Amino acid sequence: MRPFLNVSCLMFVVTVLNVFNGQSAEAQVQAPKVAPQNEQVGIEFFENKIRPVLVKHCYECHSGTPDPENASFVLDTRAGIQQGGDSGNAVVPGNLKQSLILQAIEHDPEFYAMPPDEKLPAQVIADFRKWIEMGAPDPRDGKVKSSPQQKTELAIDFDKEREFWSFRPLKTPTVPEVKSEAWSGNPIDRFVKTKLDEKKLTPVKTADRRTLVRRVYFDLTGLPPRAEDIDNFVNDPSPQAYEHLVDRLLNSPQYGETWGRHWLDLARYADSNGLDINLTFYNAWRYRDYVIQAFNEDKPYNEFIREQIAGDLLPYENDDERTRNIVATGFLVMGAKMLSERDKEKLRMDVVDEQIDVTGRAFMGMTLGCARCHDHKFDPIPMTDYYALAGIFRSTETVHGIRLNNQFVSGWMTRPLPIKPEHAAALKKHAAELKTLEEKLKADSDQLKQLNGDTRQQQELKKLAGIVVDDAQAVKTGEWKESVFSKNYLGVGYVHDMNEQQGKKTIR
Incomplete structure (x- = not known):
């Protein structure tokens, strides 16, 4: 697994095999020896300008009690800082070009940037340059405790590690003999009983039926049995009652829901991306249901692997099979990604790295991601194998397009599924x-x-010849009579004054 980089550490961690490689004592002997301009002034400069920076940013990982992953490079002695690590001499007195520590703190694009997330102030970098030009005066004594060529306390005993059970060749083991045949109902029990005997432990007594049915329910479905389920099992006289119970629960949908979630944990299942841009995985549920169905159908493991890694490339006989294969590749898309990465090529390779990492962890139980930066320290995985896999995964388009109207935010490639x-x-x-x-x-x-905002009544009025006044809501003064002279009007309030008191009656 690639460890998280410690921002406070000036130098790199083992992810890059330690930035500075001791080209051994031979390189140190050849380094130009420049006498300090003034020994006391030089030492004071080191104590005031250089040592505090090393203590603050470097000692956590590169000191006398360093991070185990960085044991080959220490900075708390003069010999250590001059010897360096895997890439060369960290400091060559009087020689700025050969002092690789400068490339690191200046964030040289062709070297390793230290600190990785935040560059040191320009004045601090200038102090390091001046210090090296002065001859790198350093009063600290002490020898480097180890070198890359020497076996240290932190060295790995590879012969011993190869004996770990998962790295040993497959073989059919010999079933051990046990003293108590009655307790051993099958060969697996004999292996368990042998280990118990070695630890001088005795098996617990056989569980009663009520306890047994609860255990089986919780193990296979994650749910407690109903009262009637308990009674049915307790009162079942059949010799195959236990087998029938197990078979029934294995065939229940709850079995896949319970055990499928363990695989979903390995597959980084979630309904959204998380991290910086928390985009929703609107179709993640399809992959979840695929996993549950695979468990319930007892899908062969080799098919389960093949569909999730290369389902979109597999042959198919019908649309249902094609849909299932495509959905299975959701395995490669799950997991948090840094979608706002501006360097899109880096983003694509980060996605590839995450896909290689989860493939190694889920299917092999190994941290293949370590080999992105160096040959694996413990497992037989060289960088060449890592990048051979990377070339395969790189050919798969996963990140695609622009999201949230932001050119720096990427999303996921989508594709239509076959339909009936x-x-x-x-x-x-x-x-x-x-x-x-x-x-x-x-x-x-x-x-x-x-219509220009007119009501329907207003539109109808416009169709009439002449002007029609609807004065139903008006205040009338005097006596008025409803008119029937014209039939072509809308509304109410069509009245006349009966030819009386003309000029004195009003309608307002």
């Missing part, structure tokens, strides 16, 4: 109906624009 003919027909019909509604909506919208 009846569903396709229904979608086609729906699309046609939607198009008809859209056309009608457009026509109605155009008509509405022509």
Whole structure:
């Protein structure tokens, strides 16, 4: 596993095999020896300007009691800082070009940037340059405790590690003999009993039926049995009652839901990306259901692996199989990604690295991601193998396009799934109906624009010849009579003054 970089550490961690490689004592002997301009002034400069920076930013990982991963490079002695690590001499007195520590703190793009996330102030870098030009005066005594060529306390005993059970060749073991045949119901029990005997432990007594049925339910479904389920099992006289119970629970949908979630943990399942841009995985549930179905169908493990890594490339006989294979590749998309990475090529390789890492962890129980920067320290995984895999995964387009109207935010590639003919027909019909509604909506919208905000009554009034006044709500002064002279009017309040008191009656 690639460890997280410690920002406070000036030098790199083992992820890059330690930045500075002791080209051994031979290189140190050849380093130009420049006498300090003034020994006391030089030492004071080191104590005031250089040592505090080393203590603050470097000693946590590169000191007399260093981070185990950085044991080959220490900075708390003069010999250590001059010897360096895997890449060369950290400090060559009087020689700025050969002093690799400068490339690190100046964040040289062709070297390793230290600190990795934040460059030191310009004045501090200038102090280091001046110190090296002065001859790198350093009063600290002490020898480097180890070198890359020497076996140290932190060295790995590879012969011993190869004896770990998962690295040993497969073979059919010999079933051990046990003293108590009655307790050993099958060969697996004999292996367990042998280990118990070695530890001078005795098996617990056989569980009663009520306890047993609860254990089986919780183990296989994650749920407690109902009262009637307990009673049925307790009172079942059949010799195969236990086998029947197990078979029934293995065939229940809850079995896949319970045990599938353990695989979903390995697959980094979540409904959103997390991290900086928390985009939603709208179709993540399809992958979840695929895993549950695989457990419930007892899918062969080799098929389970192949579908998740290369399902989109597998042959298929029908649309259902094609859909399942495509959904299975959700395994490669799950997991948090830094979607706002501006360097898109770096983003693509970070995604590839994450895919290689999860493939190694989930299917092999190994941290393949370590080999991105160096040959694996403990397992037989060289960088060449890592980048051979990277070339395969790099050919798969995962990150795609722009999201949130931000050119720096990437999203996920999506692809349509095959659908059944009846569903396709229904979608086609729906699309046609939607198009008809859209056309009608457009026509109605155009008509509405022509009304200029008039009500329907106002539009009808405009169709009439002449002017019709609807004064039903008006305040009348004097006596008025409803008129029936003209039939072509709308509303109420069509009245006349009966030709009386003309000029004295009003309608307001």
